Amino acid sequence: MNHTNVDPKELFKRTASILRPEISRRETWAVIGVGSGGARVAEEAARFGIGTILLVDRPDERLEQHNVIRHVLGFPDLGRLKTEALADHLLNIHPDTRVEAISLDVVADRDQLTEIVGRATQVHLCTDNEPSKHVVNEVAVKAGSPLVFAGVFDGGCGGEVGRVSAGGACYACMAAYLNRSSAPDDRQAHAETFDYSNPAGNERSTAALNLDIAQIALIQARVGLMTMLGRLDRSADLSGNYVLFGNRTVEGLFPRPLSSEIWQIPRDPHCLVCGATDMTETELDDAYERIIADAMCKEPRC
Numbered sequence: 001m002n003h004t005n006v007d008p009k010e011l012f013k014r015t016a017s018i019l020r021p022e023i024s025r026r027e028t029w030a031v032i033g034v035g036s037g038g039a040r041v042a043e044e045a046a047r048f049g050i051g052t053i054l055l056v057d058r059p060d061e062r063l064e065q066h067n068v069i070r071h072v073l074g075f076p077d078l079g080r081l082k083t084e085a086l087a088d089h090l091l092n093i094h095p096d097t098r099v100e101a102i103s104l105d106v107v108a109d110r111d112q113l114t115e116i117v118g119r120a121t122q123v124h125l126c127t128d129n130e131p132s133k134h135v136v137n138e139v140a141v142k143a144g145s146p147l148v149f150a151g152v153f154d155g156g157c158g159g160e161v162g163r164v165s166a167g168g169a170c171y172a173c174m175a176a177y178l179n180r181s182s183a184p185d186d187r188q189a190h191a192e193t194f195d196y197s198n199p200a201g202n203e204r205s206t207a208a209l210n211l212d213i214a215q216i217a218l219i220q221a222r223v224g225l226m227t228m229l230g231r232l233d234r235s236a237d238l239s240g241n242y243v244l245f246g247n248r249t250v251e252g253l254f255p256r257p258l259s260s261e262i263w264q265i266p267r268d269p270h271c272l273v274c275g276a277t278d279m280t281e282t283e284l285d286d287a288y289e290r291i292i293a294d295a296m297c298k299e300p301r302c
């Protein structure tokens with residue numbers, strides 16, 4: 001691709017006053033999981049003018065026909081690694097963005113994950129299962145990297161976007177606060193995956209439409225943008241760390257379609273991931289392992 005004709009002034013002519021491309025080009029965003037939700041976040045990051053975008057997905061995660069109807073990629077990319085095909089898609093929108101396609105099992109290779117998170121000014125967590133969410137949370141908290149995560153609820157009725165920043169509640173704190181994966185009748189326990197592309201995954205996920213997922217992904221991207229711009233102007237930032245959004249009416253949860261709430265979820269002072277503790281490094285590592293193992297056992301595939 002010939003990049004010599006890209007004129008940043010012209011490219012951001014209509015958006016520069018909102019986006020501040022002179023800031024975004026110095027940013028590095030890691031998007032972990034590039035299914036329908038993550039790909040949408042990555043596409044917005046390219047449109048924001050983010051300088052470097054790291055696309056991470058599981059090894060050999062390729063685009064299949066059933067993905068296409070709910071993904072920014074299309075038929076010409078069938079059979080390609082999603083990370084590599086998405087990298088081309090992003091460069092087609094913003095040719096000066098540096099994009100890296102990385103194949104990584106984040107649960108199995110924490111060293112490489114730590115290196116990726118360490119490079120990122122912002123981490124977007126878009127994976128489809130609890131163990132990977134807990135691992136990325138743990139690594140981001142240790143590195144002090146801002147983390148934005150998202151999830152789409154059962155059938156795409158709505159979803160959530162959370163932000164983990166230094167000194168605030170981490171994903172483990174929020175999951176505990178929301179009583180996630182506890183009582184089966186707990187409405188929050190029905191949080192579904194964000195990437196519905198895994199054919200071996202939960203069949204209920206087929207009920208979610210692309211626009212249900214995209215609606216939540218765009219909120220995730222917006223929270224990322226607000227986080228970036230909020231460093232310069234606090235009034236531009238999100239006043240809270242958790243957004244709940246209803247695509248459709250759900251009795252007891254979403255009183256009307258397109259309803260939203262913003263919460264400030266408190267940090268759990270006893271949280272093993274982000275809380276102060278007098279445990280030794282070895283005891284902490286053991287405790288983390290138990291959190292991950294516990295999350296794995298709550299996966300529907302176990």
Ligand SMILES: [Zn+2]
Pocket residue numbers: 169170171172173174268271272273274275
């Ligand atoms: Zn925590």
